[in-house]
Structures are given as structure tokens and as C-alpha cells.
Amino acid sequence: MSRPVYVHDLDGLATHARAIRAALPRQVELLYAVKANPDPDVLRTLAPIVDGFETASRGELRRMAEVLPGRAPAAYAGPGKTDEDLAAALTAGVDRIHVESPAELRRLGALAVAAGTPARVLLRVNLPVEAPGASLIMGGRPSPFGMDPTDALECVRHPPPGVEVRGVHAHLASGLDAALAGAVAAAVVRWSVAEVGAGEVDVGGGMAVDYADPAARFDWVGYGRALADVLDAYPGLRLRVEPGRSVTAYCGAYLTEVIDVKRSHGEWFVVVAGGTHHLRTPAAKGHPQPFTVYRRRYGGGPGPCTDGGPVTVVGQLCTPKDVLSRSSTVGPIGVGDVLLFAMAGAYAWNISHRDFLLHDPPEFRTGDPDRMAAGWAARPSRS
């Protein structure tokens, strides 16, 4: 039995990221939200394509310094920044610090005064935004993220010593399609310019990824057109976006082997090596992770096999929550077959509870996941 493997398709990632960059107006700065996948190969692949990186912890600052020395992150964000975090962001030369509360702004100002250089900040505002066409209001509800509009206005009118408030940051929701994301961006900019006189606006990430349809993609061209309209209305505005999931989700795959197949009270269960301690995405998001079956071509033996109907794919953890996928009609699956779980390139290994049950970690490779899975299935089974 081989260990499960994460495969990053770096060529595919570069192609996808270049298409995103090309779809957005040149003036829009494309930042990658490192928290989606901080893998060093991923960061190195994106470095020549994106305009910068959004970080949200000292660990991410360290990762950036190790992998891309000399390239200061474009943004530092996150709720609950300690003085040590803020000082590290100042020392790292982060371009914009996104401030989440008036008290945080005062602490940052004091540190910047002590350091002798002003801190350039965007205020993260929890803005109520009505999306035209959709009976939907985003933001404006109690949240640990960002500050209320009235607090933001107060921070702009009376900034503490040591800070230069340059504009507004708003990351209000995730899973937005292009029309909604464009409408939200326009509404955020409108408020920021009118109320705060902002010259800079970061409209956040949250572009939709549809796990039920692996071929679907966020409409970056349509979103780019909406942002172009915003720039036409506000010439000279410095406009940033900071997607994570929609950039890297498609470049990662999780490959693993079937250990056991059984029927339980009328339903087929497929038990694979590894599980949600390696790939927590489906458990965290509550979706079935899409997968492809590579039948073992040689040496699999006459082990049990499903009848080709719906299955529940589970891992090796002693908990009923260790479900990777459910009720997918995928054809027969037998012991030794290789399963390729697609869309495992964002919020996947890095959000997984890797020490639960102390199973071995997966391996990590780069290349074409489909070719790797086919090659694996063609080898004699070692179990």
C-alpha cells in the first residue's frame, strides 16, 4: 500500500493565474491570499504572475521571506494581531497593513512611532452592501472582522500618530459569482470614495469555486469588465483584489488507494488510505470532493468490488465525519484502485487536522496528477 500523495500541477497553476491576470485591467493589482495554499512551489510559481501577496500571520511572513526573499508582502491582514505581529509586519516592509479595529490602529501607530516610520494602512470596514439584482445584503452584520463604518470614519478623521490611512479594505463574503463580486466591488468603492475620500480600495477575495462542477470557472473576464467600469468612474483609484481559493483550488490533487470495499446495510463504502486528516476540504465545506477512479490494471487480485452504483468514500479515521465523498455514481471500485480527488489545491492539506490519530502524512510531488494516477494504477499492487 503506497502512501497518499498530494500532486501540484504547477504548469496548470501558471496557465490559470496568467489567464486571471490577463482578464483584469492592467491597473488592478492582483494579490494572492497566501492562506489558501502557502506551499513554497505554489508561491514561487505565482510570484512572476501576481502583483503581490496578502499575508495574515507571522508564519506567513516567515514563509514569504524564506521562499521569496526580498519581496515584501503587499498586505498583512487578520483579526487579533499582537504587537509582535504588527512589529513584524512593519519590519518586513509590508506595503499595506489592514487594520481591523480602532484599538489595533492605535497600537500600530505607537509601534510605528517607536520604529520611526509611519505605517501605511487600509481600514477593514464591515460595510453593509446591497447587491443589485440579488435580494441580498452582505456585511453590516455583527462580525469579528473589520470595523463598523462609523468607527472607520472616526479613524479617518482623527488618525492616531504614526499611521497614514490610505484607504479601505473590504472582504465581505466568499463564494461570489462574477456578477455579484463586480457589484460588491462597485458598491465598496462608491462608499470608500464618497465617505472616506479613499484613494485606495482592496475589495477582497471570495470568488466562487464550484466543487460540484470541476470544469466551471469564475468568470474572470466578466469580473474584469466590471472592475474596468469602476476604474472608469474613479480614474486614478488604486484598486486591489486578493483571491485565494479561486487561484489555487484547481492545481492540487490528492491521490490515494482503496484499502477496502464493503456493503453496509445496503450501502457501498469505499475505504481509502489517508482521509480528512490529509484533505479536510470536503468536511470543512460540507461538499462531496469530486474524484476520478483509476482501476488497478495489474495484480489487484480478486478483491471485493462495488456494483458501480453510489458509494460513500471514507478514510482511515475512527470518526463518522471522515467522509471524502458521498453518493457518487462512478462505476465499479475495487481494492487497489487509485482515486484521484480533484480541486485539492486550496484550503486542503494546510487546514487539515494532521495529527489526529497520528497517521503518516501524505507525500508531495509536482507534475500532472492524471498521468501520475494512471501510472500508479498500472503498477502491481503492493498490498
Ligand SMILES: *Cc1c(COP(=O)(O)O)cnc(C)c1O
Ligand atoms: C481568506 C481571505 C481572502 C481569500 O479568500 P478566498 O475565498 O480564498 O478567495 C482574502 N481576503 C481576506 C481578508 C481573507 O480573510
